[in-house]
Amino acid sequence: MGRKKKTSEKTNLIPGATGDWEVVIGLEVHAQVNSKSKLFSGASTKFGGEPNSHVSLVDAAMPGMLPVINEECVAQAVRTGLGLQAKINLKSVFDRKNYFYADLPQGYQISQFKQPIVGEGEIEIDVDGETKTIGIERLHLEQDAGKSIHDQHPDYSYVDLNRSGVALMEIVSRPDMRSSREAQAYVTKLRMILRYLETCDGDMDKGNMRADVNVSVRKPGDPLSTRCEIKNVNSIRFIGQAIEAEARRQIDVVEDGGEVSQETRLFDPKTGETRSMRSKEEAHDYRYFPDPDLLPLEFTQEYVEELKRGLPELPDEKKKRFIKSFGLSDYDAGVLVAERASANYFEAVLSCLKNSKRDGKLAANWVINELFGRLNKENMGIEESPVSAEQLGGLVNLIGSDEISGKIGKDLFEIVWSEGGDPAEIVEQRGMKQVTDTGAIEKTVEEVMAANPDKVSMVKDKPSMIGWFVGQVMKASGGKANPKAVNEVLKKKLGIS
Amino acid sequence: MQVDQALVMRIARLARIKITDEEAEGLKGELSGIFDWVEQLSELDTDDVEPMTQVVPIALPRREDVVTDGDIADKILANAPMSEDNFFVVPKVVE
Numbered sequence: 001m002g003r004k005k006k007t008s009e010k011t012n013l014i015p016g017a018t019g020d021w022e023v024v025i026g027l028e029v030h031a032q033v034n035s036k037s038k039l040f041s042g043a044s045t046k047f048g049g050e051p052n053s054h055v056s057l058v059d060a061a062m063p064g065m066l067p068v069i070n071e072e073c074v075a076q077a078v079r080t081g082l083g084l085q086a087k088i089n090l091k092s093v094f095d096r097k098n099y100f101y102a103d104l105p106q107g108y109q110i111s112q113f114k115q116p117i118v119g120e121g122e123i124e125i126d127v128d129g130e131t132k133t134i135g136i137e138r139l140h141l142e143q144d145a146g147k148s149i150h151d152q153h154p155d156y157s158y159v160d161l162n163r164s165g166v167a168l169m170e171i172v173s174r175p176d177m178r179s180s181r182e183a184q185a186y187v188t189k190l191r192m193i194l195r196y197l198e199t200c201d202g203d204m205d206k207g208n209m210r211a212d213v214n215v216s217v218r219k220p221g222d223p224l225s226t227r228c229e230i231k232n233v234n235s236i237r238f239i240g241q242a243i244e245a246e247a248r249r250q251i252d253v254v255e256d257g258g259e260v261s262q263e264t265r266l267f268d269p270k271t272g273e274t275r276s277m278r279s280k281e282e283a284h285d286y287r288y289f290p291d292p293d294l295l296p297l298e299f300t301q302e303y304v305e306e307l308k309r310g311l312p313e314l315p316d317e318k319k320k321r322f323i324k325s326f327g328l329s330d331y332d333a334g335v336l337v338a339e340r341a342s343a344n345y346f347e348a349v350l351s352c353l354k355n356s357k358r359d360g361k362l363a364a365n366w367v368i369n370e371l372f373g374r375l376n377k378e379n380m381g382i383e384e385s386p387v388s389a390e391q392l393g394g395l396v397n398l399i400g401s402d403e404i405s406g407k408i409g410k411d412l413f414e415i416v417w418s419e420g421g422d423p424a425e426i427v428e429q430r431g432m433k434q435v436t437d438t439g440a441i442e443k444t445v446e447e448v449m450a451a452n453p454d455k456v457s458m459v460k461d462k463p464s465m466i467g468w469f470v471g472q473v474m475k476a477s478g479g480k481a482n483p484k485a486v487n488e489v490l491k492k493k494l495g496i497s
Numbered sequence: 498m499q500v501d502q503a504l505v506m507r508i509a510r511l512a513r514i515k516i517t518d519e520e521a522e523g524l525k526g527e528l529s530g531i532f533d534w535v536e537q538l539s540e541l542d543t544d545d546v547e548p549m550t551q552v553v554p555i556a557l558p559r560r561e562d563v564v565t566d567g568d569i570a571d572k573i574l575a576n577a578p579m580s581e582d583n584f585f586v587v588p589k590v591v592e
Binding site: 159 | 551557565582583587591
């Protein structure tokens with residue numbers, strides 16, 4: 001349904017002077033693990049503390065300090081691996097990745113190199129109604145570094161180690177993406193999964209999720225060519241822009257007779273361009289070796305199964321269930337599951353329905369069109385909604401059971417939004433109930449017909465004019481007449497079949 | 498293994514140790530000797546041998562996820578050559 005016939009290969013190519021080019025993208029996403037304390041120390045992971053206040057002697061790499069692993073970080077990595085349908089490695093090893101930088105007091109980062117905690121997995125993305133599977137190569141646990149601030153003083157940099165030692169999951173994709181939109185869809189989906197699992201809050205503004213983007217270009221069908229890595233891109237929009245700019249740059253280099261050299265680059269959102277970060281002769285030699293302070297990390301399959309039982313329903317499954325159980329459209333179900341909070345709200349509305357099988361779709365329409373529409377307009381989040389799930393559920397019940405019309409429902413929504421209260425009580429007190437009493441409707445119909453004899457004679461030849469009568473009757477009833485009943489009575493009285 | 502001048506300078510640079518050309522000359526012989534000595538290990542066939550990580554079978558010790566440390570900025574900064582407002586202050590690391 002609504003699927004485009006065009007193959008994605010065709011639509012994704014970038015035209016150049018020498019013909020079409022294909023862009024090849026792989027992503028390394030760094031996601032901060034949701035945990036109270038750091039990966040190897042008991043210092044807090046809270047954002048925004050006073051400089052160097054969330055730092056233990058371990059994080060500052062004082063001599064003689066030993067790392068002790070946080071069991072929750074291990075569990076979070078396993079949960080994430082399960083959410084990515086990935087292979088969980090019952091034995092993994094921590095290595096030292098050696099380099100010097102002012103915000104890395106150890107002189108090495110504890111990471112996992114040869115034996116990561118999570119192996120191959122996959123993520124499904126949807127772009128233009130087409131589903132594509134993106135391979136995950138691995139997920140490993142590592143420490144974050146501290147933060148350097150360079151703009152406080154002309155000659156000095158300022159270093160805060162609060163982030164130093166916070167647990168990160170580095171999630172490495174296969175080079176399976178062929179357009180900036182696919183890369184954006186991948187990051188969006190990955191973020192959604194992490195937020196459902198509650199293993200990372202995905203807050204890109206705070207740097208809790210950031211991506212290194214590997215980009216290369218080639219003529220379709222050619223083997224992979226040299227790639228450049230764009231470091232630390234911190235928004236989904238910038239990921240798209242960085243890829244577009246970098247692909248264009250590489251195409252220009254090659255078409256001008258040059259060669260792309262493998263290097264690390266930075267994306268500058270102000271200029272919309274990427275620039276070289278460090279020279280090639282400085283190419284890093286990290287001299288990985290197993291960290292002698294840490295034994296291999298081992299756990300049992302039972303431990304993995306236990307964590308698996310505790311996993312929540314993931315967005316893909318939830319979406320399928322919404323479509324199957326309530327007949328929602330693919331698009332609507334997608335909107336509802338995009339954020340866990342939205343999905344939770346919708347499920348809370350469902351639980352208040354008297355007949356969720358009948359009214360589930362109606363409830364989805366109200367949540368998406370009326371509630372989300374209004375929240376967006378007021379720039380509010382679902383958590384701040386003045387209309388609770390119980391209230392919206394009550395409103396949907398009244399419409400579903402024909403006690404009020406959809407139109408009155410909108411008035412009722414306004415009242416609940418601005419004044420609060422129980423929808424059923426409001427309808428009762430303010431006489432908003434729909435008139436389904438055929439006698440009362442017949443009386444109004446007769447009045448309208450008596451007042452408009454010319455129209456009555458016209459409708460015999462032009463049955464579509466019945467719409468005008470429905471409008472008049474509804475108006476006369478103050479919007480409270482049941483439109484379906486009005487239609488039936490009118491047809492009978494006007495002699496239209 | 499023969500270590501040449503360029504490799505000595507590279508190793509020194511990776512370790513952030515500043516050495517002169519004369520010093521490198523001397524280190525060339527010393528490092529070659531050390532490598533030769535370590536290379537004797539490859540005479541043994543270890544293809545089917547798991548790397549040994551411990552002599553007694555113990556598991557990696559683990560911590561509960563609770564905050565037990567921190568708020569000791571004064572101690573963290575006690576040895577810093579320069580600090581300001583609880584930041585470490587270091588020579589500028591970007592141009």
